[in-house]
Amino acid sequence: MNNRGMRISARADYAVRAALELAAAGSEASLKAEAIAAAQGIPHKFLEGILGDLRRGGLVVSRRGGQGGYRLARAAESIAIADVIRVADGPLVSVRGVRPPELSYCGPAESLLPLWIAVRANVRKVLGEVTLAHVAAAKLPDEILSLAEDPEAWTNP
């Protein structure tokens, strides 16, 4: 037995947290990488690389020099958590490295493909609907809250 499962990597987690810090700062103010790193307890050189990805992905804009730093490229209401994860870490869900639609199964495993598709659809339902603004304001949509409030969702196995 291994200890992986479907994992959200440190990269993805850090990327979302950094983006949340930017969302909370508002779209005028810009934050320096070092400040974000300190606020969220992220290794700052590692974070710099992640912020570079967010910039190349068009989610963030940067300025260097004295009053430089990073800020969101668009409104926090228009950036889904899924957008951040995809830009920092690649496709949301993959099976054996490839995305579900490219898979092919045979025999009794044939219905596995629609199953993985359903998993991905359900992940998207959460991460594609919830925006940085939602999380930063601690106001998750009702659908999501009702998922998270179910006590059974917090039990471990």
Add this chain to the structure above:
Amino acid sequence: MNNRGMRISARADYAVRAALELAAAGSEASLKAEAIAAAQGIPHKFLEGILGDLRRGGLVVSRRGGQGGYRLARAAESIAIADVIRVADGPLVSVRGVRPPELSYCGPAESLLPLWIAVRANVRKVLGEVTLAHVAAAKLPDEILSLAEDPEAWTNP
């Protein structure tokens, strides 16, 4: 940018396919590892290790020698896909290696915890409900089918 995201490993995929092959064979007949490997195109020595995990996890029973092989330990209707993945690959969903309930966030990231919980709950809704019997018979529950039939679920990003 990386190329991971939330991945279902080869181990997990292989484990489910092997279990499906056993489910399709019925609870009387037992299949040899080599036969399963050939049917599903899985490296047989790799599969042997996975079948060992399924046995230690109590999902499968084995017999050695002449008419030996593997068969399911319980009815295929009572084994969820999530059970197979957990036994072969560890916790269904984890963030940075730890399971959501053990995380703690601060500042604007505080609502990230309920968000990951919601993701996990939605993954469980699919993988915890669907059984080996469902997939092997190609008869997914209606809830799942309606997720998988949405054309938008098949589009890539």
Add this chain to the structure above:
DNA sequence: ACTTTCCCTAGTAATCCGATAGGAAAACTA
């Protein structure tokens, strides 16, 4: 100029992934 801050390339230690090899132990066959 000079400082600040982003930006880029490279490196690294540890871990994991997917796979392979060889044989010991058990069960069946005859």
Add this chain to the structure above:
DNA sequence: TAGTTTTCCTATCGGATTACTAGGGAAAGT
């Protein structure tokens, strides 16, 4: 009892990935 079959165990492997670190160059501001 001898011999075959199949599971079971341990050990190893190259290569990729993860999570970081180091060092410096390029731009922007003062």
